[in-house]
Amino acid sequence: MFSLSEENYLKAIFHLERAYPTGVSTNALADEMSTKASSVTDMIKRLSEKKLVAYKKYQGVKLSKSGRETAVEVIRKHRLWEVFLVDKLGFAWDEVHEVAEQLEHIKSDKLIKELDRFLDFPKRDPHGDPIPDSEGNFAISNKVLLAELNKGESGICIGVKDSSPEFLQYLDKNNIALGQLIVILEKESFDQSMLINLNGSELKISNVISSNLYIKTS
Amino acid sequence: MFSLSEENYLKAIFHLERAYPTGVSTNALADEMSTKASSVTDMIKRLSEKKLVAYKKYQGVKLSKSGRETAVEVIRKHRLWEVFLVDKLGFAWDEVHEVAEQLEHIKSDKLIKELDRFLDFPKRDPHGDPIPDSEGNFAISNKVLLAELNKGESGICIGVKDSSPEFLQYLDKNNIALGQLIVILEKESFDQSMLINLNGSELKISNVISSNLYIKTS
DNA sequence: ATTTATTTTTAGACAAGACTAAAAATTTTA
């Protein structure tokens, strides 16, 4: 059984490994955890002694098999709780993160098994991120950023890159929701802004927006 | 906002105040918290500095107004989560305590407000204990121990004093459940054992059992 | 290939919360 801090570090390393496949740097981790590099070094040493990460001085850190399993389990719990908060308790999708950050550390195999069943084995959380199953397998999908598509292409909105309340509220205001079909009507080559079709209505969006929306192309 | 340890101490003091109305002793608290008297003294000093308890050396400890409010809020959360686990996730009433001990420390006003609504504002937890409302008011009831009743008297089972899995499983095995009418057919003056009527069937129970069952007399 | 800048680690300190051992206060017993 691991501490709350250990679990949070493992989760952060997991998320950063995509951007740093050769090893997550101390500073990147300090930044992600909003702490100091020296604190990170301390914690990495502890995680390394527990065989949760592979660590060589000045070389960054990588998750071990058991470290990755633990991280994925925490992410599974986080996303299941987010579904609970939105589907059952009526939270908006920009209100769930902080609470799920706490709930993800509750320890009970039965709890998470029964919660999963109660929610009818959801595959994605309210932001469109895939929920690992009890074996730790992620649903993979050919998702791309909306910004990578061109005029005439289309796809289903399946997630957000930035999940800040500000961005999520912008999406709500403009009726952009998960599951929605987006068709690119125009793409301005100068600033990459787009004119898109959403359920019949048209919307002009900047590159900042399209760079934070994940799309599943058919 | 208080730490997990602080909340647990406040809760323990609250529960012990009924048995020690003049002040909860350091040893009683150490026993309840499964810790050492010296650790209790340390913590009491911290709680006292934060004005959560009134404390005089060698005189035991009492909750202040804000300390009692915090304790009641934690108890409210604990009992609401127990209802959730039993009613929504299918836990048995002897499986909920450990998980609720963790869930009771999640901090989110909206969460507990929406959970309460989702559960349809329950008044009692699965063990029959009253759930404080959002103002901290307990439903009071004229509950007595079954052992205090005599031949011919009757009442509704509304709670247990001992909530160990062993006792709860004994009750399940003998079909004694919350809400059930219990009529005392015989009471043996020698050992206080009883013959009771439960929904038509008769059952012989010892004083150990009757001393751990709460009854609401009409 | 040195100097400069950046990143990372070490060293030492701190707070929370717990522990052991011993001292002080209180209560009980004779």
Added chain:
DNA sequence: TAAAATTTTTAGTCTTGTCTAAAAATAAAT
């Protein structure tokens, strides 16, 4: 009421997780 037993507090230490300041290693720049 003095001795014995119990309860409670103090003193000092430990672990976890954090910090600052300084040293060491690596990377970048002249």
